[in-house]
Amino acid sequence: MDLVAPVVVEPLKRRRCSECHRGPLERMILEFNAPVCLDCADLGHLVFLPRGDTALTRRAREGSALWAVVVRHNRRRTRYERQGLLVEEAALAAAERACLADAEARARRRARDAERRAVLDAEVTTALRAEILRLFPSCPADRAGEIAAHASAKGSGRVGRTAAGRSLDRDAVTAAVRAGVRHVDTPYDTLLMQGVPRHQARTRVAPAIEAVLRAWRGDGGDARG
Known part of the structure; x- marks a missing residue:
């Protein structure tokens, strides 16, 4: 069966979740033309992987049971452009281990670990x-x-x-x-x-x-x- 990845939008305007009313939203999905935050959409446990590293993106996507495409509208070009993926953290960590030769991937992992430690109360x-x-x-x-x-x-x-x-x-x-x-x-x-x-x-x-x-x-x- 073909996979259908959810599409997550980075809104250009301030939007609030139609279910929990939290906002402004950094990222959201649209359900019946209404904005829904990632937590309400059951995507809040995923982490953002920006585009740019093809090998890391491919490995993280292949290792993640659930992933989503992140897009943003380009007004000048009047089209949505891909910004990266949301993937499972374990899949991203495994992909980074497979890319240890990539110094940038190692630095990204350290930065993410530091950020996670900082946000935990x-x-x-x-x-x-x-x-x-x-x-x-x-x-x-x-x-x-x-x-x-x-x-x-x-x-x-x-x-x-x-x-x-x-x-x-x-x-x-x-x-x-x-x-x-x-x-x-x-x-x-x-x-x-x-x-x-x-x-x-x-x-x-x-x-x-x-x-x-x-x-x-x-x-x-x-x-x-």
């Missing part, structure tokens, strides 16, 4: 990880840490940066865990790459997500609680 992340493990005691500790780190990145507007997330609201923490399970433990990303609309893909993977959450709760309770 250790206190928020630690508290969120502890609450995840309290609500889901059978969740693997490393997964709880990954989910907490992603949800609490500074400036992201994700669950860990909202008032509900910082107060460790049960529903907000569960939403962060559910999002992590969706990308790692279900074929959700594959469905998106096959052209399945986002809302349909979410419906199809919902039973699998709830099964994982029930297992992580360890008591057979309602994972939505």
Whole structure:
């Protein structure tokens, strides 16, 4: 089956997400002619790889289960021009390891690692990880840490940066865990790459997500609680 990569737009005008109303958006997708931020579009876990390094781009794209094309409109030429890709961080890291002879790729990896360390709020992340493990005691500790780190990145507007997330609201923490399970433990990303609309893909993977959450709760309770 041919893959259908999502198209992400870098808007020229200030736009806000039609779902969460966050903005202005650096990058967005358009659904029914309405702007949707990358987190609401389930692309927020991807990292940006600018165009220019053909080998690195090819390897990162081939290694990423979910990737998207980033474009920007050129008013002078009246056309959209490709700016790069959004790819999975693990795929980008693997591609950079394959391109270690490229000094620029090594520098880019170091810069990205430094940026990631700078945006993580250790206190928020630690508290969120502890609450995840309290609500889901059978969740693997490393997964709880990954989910907490992603949800609490500074400036992201994700669950860990909202008032509900910082107060460790049960529903907000569960939403962060559910999002992590969706990308790692279900074929959700594959469905998106096959052209399945986002809302349909979410419906199809919902039973699998709830099964994982029930297992992580360890008591057979309602994972939505």
